[in-house]
Amino acid sequence: MTVIEGDHGSFLSFPESEESRRTVQCLVELQANAGGNALIGRELSALLRKAGFEKIRVSPRQIYADAGRPEVVDGFSRKTFIAMVEGVRDSAISQGLISKTSWEKGIADLYEATGEYGSFTYTFFKAIAEKP
DSSP states (O other), X not given: OEEEEEOGGGOEEESOOHHHXXXXXXXXXXXXXXXXXXXXXXXXXXXXXXXXXEEEEEEEEEEEEEXXXXXXXXXXXXXXXXHHXXXXXXXXXXXXXXXXXXXXXXXXXXXXXXXXXXXXXXXXXXXXXXXX
């Protein structure tokens, strides 16, 4: 079996602000409240072991985006990661996880990290395992 999962806790950006981290944390919390796990990438080995798999190999697959890789900045940073975070705006604000002002600053700060001097890093985890 091969499993590839992300881990929102692995996200880093430059520049970074308290608000940008908080907007991402809202996504993590909302997924947890809905029964999901936005941090599941780090748990793949344990989950596969508990499910009876053997010969488990987990490797990180890191995405790095900066101005030198504009296609990654656009495709991953803007159109995937930030778009996913933006998708929980109304829920995050209505559930009191963040104020509208902090949300807007956090999203603006995430977009700033896609600019000429910014960078994004995110890790996916690839696990390969066998059933006995």
